[in-house]
Amino acid sequence: MSSALHLAVTEPVSAPARRLLIIHNPVAGRRRRGLMGRVVDALRQGGADVAVVETTGPRDAERLAGLAASGALTDGRIPDAIVASGGDGTINEVVNGLLAAATRSPPGPRLTPLGLIPLGTANVLAAELDLPSGVAELARTLAGAVPRTIHAGRANGRLFTMMAGVGLDAHVVEGVDPGVKRRIGKGAYVLESLAQIARWPSPRYRVITTDAAGHVREHEAASCIVAKGHFYGGRFVCAPDARLDESGFHVCLFEAGGRLAALGYGAALVTGRLARWTEAKGGSGYRVVPAVRVRIEGPVGDPVQGDGDTIARLPVDMETAAPFRVLAPPLRPVSRLP
Known part of the structure; x- marks a missing residue:
């Protein structure tokens, strides 16, 4: 040195x-x-x-x-x-x-x-x-x-700070081998994603959102990520306008099912083109909706991942938890985030 x-x-x-x-x-x-x-x-x-x-x-x-x-x-x-x-x-x-x-x-x-x-x-x-x-x-x-104040989410009583997800995302998290993860890092998630997609049965999930005005809406999706922040899986952007210092969620709905759609979503995420998926697919396929409460139903017992670990099983109810303080630089405006 x-x-x-x-x-x-x-x-x-x-x-x-x-x-x-x-x-x-x-x-x-x-x-x-x-x-x-x-x-x-x-x-x-x-x-x-x-x-x-x-x-x-x-x-x-x-x-x-x-x-x-x-x-x-x-x-x-x-x-x-x-x-x-x-x-x-x-x-x-x-x-x-x-x-x-x-x-x-x-x-x-x-x-x-x-x-x-x-x-x-x-x-x-x-x-x-x-x-x-x-x-x-x-x-x-x-x-x-x-100290800066940020908000966590709660899924069936368990807290998450960045995101919670169901569908392919959660099955990958649950299935990844810890030993492989220690050896090759993020590559372990790539390998497990390919293995999961190869045998993916394409279940559907019912996502019920309640917004700040009290409006309740139902959605159907092949996978769903409930985001507190805009990053996912490192520095990939899933919910561009989400901020940790705001309560509530940005609910990312991956509506198209099947193996090809799963591969397409993955490619769009890692290349920074996920937000353009809706335009490419004629107005459907990927949407982000705001919510203060979320309920997700699907195959009973399906995993729910939070911050990269399994934290709950379906059905799951999510709400904003109490705020807490973290030692960090001032949060930048969303417009300045990558």
Whole structure:
């Protein structure tokens, strides 16, 4: 490593000292190994009080977040922020733990802001928040950024921060091999998508949306993604006008069924042409509708994916959850988003 690069990644952070509790998933980030340690070094050099705990298995990040929010992991002192170090699944667990701790009866502790050290395959929430990728810049954000308020969604009681989906999308998420995912990253989703499409039975889903004015509408779709943010699967744009700092959803309806349509949707998504699908198909095929509540019915027991993990089964009811705060730069206007 050159001296210039060494200085760039270990530069101390000059910002007001914060007490940070980092919940780290040691399984995540094989291709980004070492990032968390360098961020912690930069934080401590800048005067931050940093404690780190590691997860030991599924849902452990959620448990640890609930304990951390009450100060149980830091000698009774509630951290100024709780940082999720891992992929989108780890972040999802931490958010569920934080909001559950804040809504317990009797009343739980105050809602502690969330910070992110993105180590996963897609890091969709980090992309949506426009988090910096450099070590010093990311540490500076954790140490000094003003918390921003964003809104999560809730699906059958389980929270999601970016999107929830049914249909091919959810079956791919449920079917992907974790070992293959660790070895080849996003390529694992491509392989599983092709395998699912080859045997896809093309079920239909009934999507019932309620908008802000109380109007209830029914739709039929081959797949559906209920979006909180505009990114999907990394930096692919699915819902161009969705924003995390607004309540409600942008419901993406993939109306055409069959294998060829599934391949076409996938190609349109990765090439940035999904919004043009409706024009190409003569006014049908793909639509985005606003909603404050969503109910989806279909094959009973079908998976519902949220933030890249299975979080529920059909039928599913979705609504906006309580807002929470996250350490991130100011959200940009939609017109400036890619």
